[in-house]
Amino acid sequence: MLCDRIDVKRAFPWQGRRGQLVLAFGLGLVLVLLGGFSLHGDSAAIAQTTAPAEEVFFADVVVRGQPVFQVGGLPDTSASDRAGQINRRIAALLSQDVDTGRVTVNVDSDRNLATLQVNERLIMTVTAQDALDFSTDIATLAQRWAALLNQAMDRTNLAAAVTYRIRRTTQELARSTIDNLPALLGALVILVLAWLLAAAVRHAVLVWAKKTEGDRTTEELISRLCYGGVWTLGAVVALGVMGLNFAALLGTLGLTSVAIGFSLRDVLSNYISGVILLATRPFCIGDQVVINSYEGTVTQIQLRATTVQTYDGRLVFIPNQEVFQSSITNNTASPVRLSSVTVGIDHNADLPDLFHRIQQQMRQIEGVEQEPEPIVLVRELTPTTVNLEAQFWVNSRKQSFLQVTSQVLAAIKLTLQAAQFAGTNAPEDMAIEPIPNDADAR
Numbered sequence: 528m529l530c531d532r533i534d535v536k537r538a539f540p541w542q543g544r545r546g547q548l549v550l551a552f553g554l555g556l557v558l559v560l561l562g563g564f565s566l567h568g569d570s571a572a573i574a575q576t577t578a579p580a581e582e583v584f585f586a587d588v589v590v591r592g593q594p595v596f597q598v599g600g601l602p603d604t605s606a607s608d609r610a611g612q613i614n615r616r617i618a619a620l621l622s623q624d625v626d627t628g629r630v631t632v633n634v635d636s637d638r639n640l641a642t643l644q645v646n647e648r649l650i651m652t653v654t655a656q657d658a659l660d661f662s663t664d665i666a667t668l669a670q671r672w673a674a675l676l677n678q679a680m681d682r683t684n685l686a687a688a689v690t691y692r693i694r695r696t697t698q699e700l701a702r703s704t705i706d707n708l709p710a711l712l713g714a715l716v717i718l719v720l721a722w723l724l725a726a727a728v729r730h731a732v733l734v735w736a737k738k739t740e741g742d743r744t745t746e747e748l749i750s751r752l753c754y755g756g757v758w759t760l761g762a763v764v765a766l767g768v769m770g771l772n773f774a775a776l777l778g779t780l781g782l783t784s785v786a787i788g789f790s791l792r793d794v795l796s797n798y799i800s801g802v803i804l805l806a807t808r809p810f811c812i813g814d815q816v817v818i819n820s821y822e823g824t825v826t827q828i829q830l831r832a833t834t835v836q837t838y839d840g841r842l843v844f845i846p847n848q849e850v851f852q853s854s855i856t857n858n859t860a861s862p863v864r865l866s867s868v869t870v871g872i873d874h875n876a877d878l879p880d881l882f883h884r885i886q887q888q889m890r891q892i893e894g895v896e897q898e899p900e901p902i903v904l905v906r907e908l909t910p911t912t913v914n915l916e917a918q919f920w921v922n923s924r925k926q927s928f929l930q931v932t933s934q935v936l937a938a939i940k941l942t943l944q945a946a947q948f949a950g951t952n953a954p955e956d957m958a959i960e961p962i963p964n965d966a967d968a969r
Contacts, residue, residue, distance in 0.1 A: 586610035588651075590617055590679035592692060596672055598651070599660045613651045617676075620645055627680065630673045634666050641669035643676065650676070707769070714765040721761020728753045748805035751830065793848065794831075800851035801830035810857050815923070817856035818845055858928075863896055863920045866932050870939055871912030878905070878913070881946060888938040889919050894931035896920040 586606040587594040598613065600606035620627045627645055634641045641653040653669040661668055704711075732750035805828060810816050814825050816835065823837035833850050835843045858864065872881065882903045889901040901919040908914070917939060921931045 583607050587695075588613050588617075588676075590676065591621065593679055594695075595675045595679045599657060601654065601656060616648070616650055617680075620648070620650075621680065630676045630680070632666070632669045632673050634669065639665065641665050643669060643673050710769045713768040717761055717765040717768055721758055721765070725754045725757035725761070728757055747828070748802065793846075796848045797831045797846050800847035801828075801832075804828065804833070804847055804851060805830075809855050810860070814860070815858040817858065818850055819853050821845060859923050862922055864923045864928060865918060865920055866928065866935070867916055867918045868932070868936055868939065869906055869914055869916045870943065871909070871914050872943065874913055876913065876946070881915070881942070884942045884946060885915075885917055885939055888942050889917065889935055892931065892934050892938060894921055894927075895935065896922055 583606050585597040585599050586609065588596055588598055588610055598606060598610055600609060604612075629645070630650060631644050632641055633644060639655050643650040643653065651672075653665055653672065655665060658665045658668050663671075729750045732753055810825055812825055812828060815823065816825055818833075818835065821835055821837065821843050823835045823841075823843065825833065826836045826842070827834040830847070832844045832846050835845060837843060885903050886901055889895050890897065895901060896919070899920055901917065904916045904918065906914045906916040917935065919935060921928050
């Protein structure tokens with residue numbers, strides 16, 4: 528027979544100061560996160576207004592992915608726009624199945640310019656500014672560019688094209704890195720500060736936990752929420768420093784939230800169940816519990832799983848979702864536990880004398896609580912025996928429940944021997960509380 532007293536504060540932890548603190552902290556953290564997101568939205572909008580890109584003075588003329596030469600800008604056209612127009616005309620010529628012909632040069636001395644043409648189709652114009660940029664005259668520069676175009680259009684240099692693309696990608700990456708270097712350094716500083724602050728907050732909460740009266744699990748929950756909350760805010764601020772539009776990111780995540788939620792539903796369920804278990808505290812670290820078919824001592828409570836050490840020394844990691852959905856028996860929720868043993872004596876025995884002797888023996892055993900005091904009851908009358916039930920309370924947090932029960936059984940046997948009832952038959956339905964065969968972990 529087993530009866531545990533119910534601790535109201537442990538059964539309803541949210542009514543206590545600890546539960547209210549956890550609830551208030553959780554709500555406050557949610558409000559802070561929402562405020563951080565709103566603030567980040569404003570900062571992201573400001574970060575989107577950036578300075579105009581650095582002006583490009585020269586741009587590549589490309590034939591089949593291979594750079595041929597560079598052209599500069601004109602008073603009314605930038606170098607990039609001018610190179611884009613030339614590249615578009617060349618690509619249009621190369622897309623035709625017929626022979627494109629050769630690039631020819633037409634020099635217009637009256638207007639001080641030269642044109643490059645293919646079958647009377649204009650490719651580009653060579654101006655006095657181009658000649659000035661490359662320190663030559665218009666005719667010479669036009670002939671040079673025409674020769675380069677003819678050479679590039681005659682055959683495709685695969686190695687040169689690949690080299691050009693690699694070089695151009697590397698240049699763009701280097702330019703982008705240099706342009707974004709202040710933002711990257713700022714984000715790195717924010718992340719380092721967030722890491723230091725999160726570690727300091729977690730340490731402060733754990734130090735506070737040692738000085739308060741509550742158990743460790745609640746403070747573990749608060750410290751982990753603080754640690755994760757600081758990291759979340761730090762990440763949001765770092766993304767804002769880098770100019771990321773957090774609203775657009777949330778929109779993108781919204782499109783994939785169904786798939787992510789479906790694929791991670793078990794993981795998320797374990798974490799949510801872990802938070803609820805740490806907040807409601809059906810058991811604490813060091814408690815002896817029975818969860819489904821597992822019985823042992825709780826050694827660790829994490830957000831994902833609960834670790835139980837069985838009485839034979841094995842470690843069992845139980846997912847918190849399974850723990851949350853199971854019936855939990857906490858054998859040490861109350862400081863004391865009621866144990867009982869049943870013995871059979873002869874019908875001719877002096878029951879009052881035996882009751883007194885057995886009670887005296889139980890009171891002298893270390894580990895048996897004096898209040899409530901041990902009692903002996905007549906449980907059942909059978910044709911051959913009188914079944915007696917001895918009930919006593921054991922402080923399961925200070926003494927081994929199994930050892931104290933064994934000592935009581937030994938003391939009752941000695942008492943019956945002393946009273947000359949050693950030869951009595953044991954009752955056929957003798958009932959002793961079912962207890963694991965292995966030694967108690969505590």
